[in-house]
Amino acid sequence: MSSETSSTLPSSTSRLQRHADWAVYAVFIVMVLGAPLVIDDVFWLNRIAKYLVFGMLGIAIALSWGYAGILNLGQGLFFGLGAYMTAMSLKLMSATSLQQGSDKPVPDFMLWNAEPGAVTDLCCINKGSFLWIPFQSQWFGMAMSIVIPLIVAFVLSSSIFRLRVSGVYVAIITLALVLLVRLLLIDAQPITNGFNGLTDLGWLTIGGFEFDPYMVETYYVVAVSLTVVLLLGRWLVSTRAGLILQSTRDDPTRARYLGYDVAAYQIFFFTISAGIAGFAGLLYVVAAEFASPSFMDIGFSISMVVWAAVGGRNSLLGACIGAILINTVEATVSETEIFKEAWKLIIGGIFVLVVLYLPNGLAGIARDLLGRFERRRKGTPAETAPKAAE
Amino acid sequence: MNEALTIDGLTVDFGGFKAVDGFTTVVQKGELRVILGPNGAGKTTLMDLVSGKTASTQGSVHLFGENITNRPEHIIARHGIGRKFQIPSVFRDLTVRQNLEVAASGEPGVFRNLRLHMVAEDRARVEDVIAMTRLEPVLDTVAGELSHGQMQWLELGMLITQQAKVILLDEPTAGMTHAETFRTAEIINEMKGSHTILVVEHDMAFVRKIAERITVMHMGKLLAEGPMEKIETDPKVREAYLGSGGIH
Structure with missing residues (x-):
């Protein structure tokens, strides 16, 4: 092997590199948890909370794509499922669901479309509405946000990987599946509100405390969750x-x-990755107050892959930072109308460049620089692997 | 129990073509057996059948008395068969040490491996193998950057770390320099006695260096079996090899 290929991966993980790694984790966590001290605009905090959720999706992608080599082009399926489960519960807690002339909550859209004379109760307002009954418990909905993606991912991956399907075929299957579920979701209009998704949601309420999305406390729910997922993921790998x-x-x-x-x-790892995506869906609903079939758009799932690629798919933190960075820049740039359209072009270009020249993304650059610094410090020239004794 | 590997009437039928046809042999514990044969004799297919890569259509394989015929690869591996491929197969993006650490795990299950550190016993085995294969200078190098010879030794080292009871080696010196071939013969001779080894090899100079008993295959069948001197003078063997230029 020529030593040229050494630039694609660190040729060793030295003590310095490990320490640097932990230092970067520490700085990141401090920044995420400390952001509210610097940013006092709650609208921006809410925005950043959403980007932190996308960062969590970056972690999920890095876990399956970078560490397991499984390119899942349908991660939006698990994100969407997670989002809908929590959104159903929060929908029932919304004021509009409680003001429909019934003592039990009923989603407004079900009433609008109800047959004349139908009983205004979740049991039987339409054929599928009974599915909503357990979601009157907020905790049930939140638990399902993680449990359902785990179950779906387990069943799906069991059949795929037992049959030794790999590479691009996994990407095609996951891509097709997210499209299929998106269609079903829109088609099941009576219970999902179809294309419009679930809007006008109530707030997450824990012990009587209502998490208004535009509150520092809500930001912390997301920030702490991200920190926990990041550290758990790090432990796992x-x-x-x-x-x-x-x-x-x-x-x-x-x-x-x-x-x-x-x-x-x-x-195992595909399923964990799906669980993380489902949890991200839950948090997104808490911060953004809606769930929509657009979460299962192909474009969104592919965006996640782009974030992870740019940040570095072989690094959980890299992929996470990639997602946060791209979305923050996008939000800033999109304020100007001209840039709004051009942005898609720019991000597409960046993606192509990264795939061609930086297979390990931003995290790869950081590792390379550190490696170079280390060699200089030791005073040894860029070493090639010692060859066999000849 | 001295019979390590018992192959009995093993046959695989690829739609009428029998690549291995009623092959029978017994390898004793601690033996080093070389399998010779002209191209297309079915040597590599035999290894595929024993290690579970290909399913046999008839016959059986027993490892220390346990039937391992047509079990999945990882189950056969857990029973104690280790295999080295013709093209070196190592984890190219992992370092040499990580490669050996993967091989060292005494526990195959996912949940049992949800811990940060190896058990002391596994760690000690990794250190032993590092010394034996002389890979210390490249421990932190990514395996994909190793020289061809080092990669082969790493793969051998992984089989030893894995504690395979029977090791299958498919042309371990293919593509090696003289010096590398010599070193490989040394490693294999060090393994002799403590491991049971089945080697497929063409290089006669190398075979002479390591061989004890030789099995000659021809057209999927066993042609002759015995010590080196007997095989070299066997008229049947000479005849089978005539088409491919004789034993050289």
Whole structure:
């Protein structure tokens, strides 16, 4: 092998690199948790909260794409499912659902479309409305935001990976699936409000405290969640299982011959990644106060992949920062009308450049710079791998 | 129990073509067996059948008395078969040490591996293998950057770390320089006795260096079996090899 390929990956993880890694994590977490001290505009805080949610999606993508080598082009499916589950609960808590002439909450859109004379109760206002009954508990809806994506991902990945489907076929299957579910969601108008999605939601309420999306407390719900997910994810990829997962990405056949059930590892991490996306969906609804079929648009799922690629798909934090950065820049730039359209072009261009020249994204640049600094400090020239004794 | 690997009447039928046809042999514990044969004799297919890559249509494979015929690869591996491929197969994006650490895990399950550190026993085994394969200078190098020879030794090292009871080596010296071939023979001779090894090899100079017993395959069948001297003078073997220029 020529040593030219060494630029694509760090050739070693030295102590300095590990320390630098933790330092970057620490700085990031301090910045995320400390943002409200610097930013006192609640509208911006709310915006940033949404971008932190996208950062969580970046982590989910990095976990499956970077660490497991599974390109999921339908991550929006799990995000969307997570969002709808919580949105259903918050919809029932909304004032409009409680003011429909019934002592039990009924979503306004169900009433608008109800057959004349239908009973205004979730049990039977239309054929599917009974599905909403358990969502009267906010905790049920929030639990389902994670449980449903986990179940769907487990069933899906079990069939895909047991059959040893890999590479681009996984991308095609996930892409087709998110489109399919999006269609079903829109088609099930009586219970999902179809194309319009679920709007006019109530606020997340914990112990009597209402989390108004434009409050610092709500920002903290998102920021702390992101921190926890980031650290848990980091722990997960640092475990033995995380290492074995990476080995299955590099060479599944070799991993099998070492005795590992490759599919089991792929299923486990794919499912965890879906659970994170579902949790992100939950948080997004809390911060943005709506759920819409647009969460399952192809474009959105592909955007997630772009964020992760730009930030560095082999790094959980890199992908997370990539998502936050791109969205923040996009929001700033989109204020100007001319840039609004051009932005898509710019981000497309950046994506192409990253794929061609920076396969490890921003995180890769950081690692390369650190490696260069380290070699200079040691006084050794850029080393090539010592060759076999000849 | 001295029979390590028992192959009995093993056959695979690829739609009428029998790449391996009623092959039978017994490899004793601690033995180093070389499988010779002209191109297309079915040597690599035999390894595929034993290691579970290809399903056999008839016959059986037993490992220390346990039936492992047509089980999935990872189950066969957990029973104690380790395999080295003709083209070196290592985890190219992981460092040499990480490669060995993956091989060292005594636990195959996902949940059992949700911990940060290896058990001491596994760690000790990794250190032993590092010393044996002389890979210390490149421990933190990504495996994809190793020289061809180092990559082969790393793969061998992984099989030892894996604690395979029976090791299948498919042309371990293919593409190696003389010096690398020599070093490989050294490693294999060090493994002799403590491991049971089945080697497919063409390079006769190398075979002479390591071989004890030789099995000759031809057209998917066993042609001859015995010590080196006997095989070299066997008229049947000479005849089978005539088409491909004899044993060289």
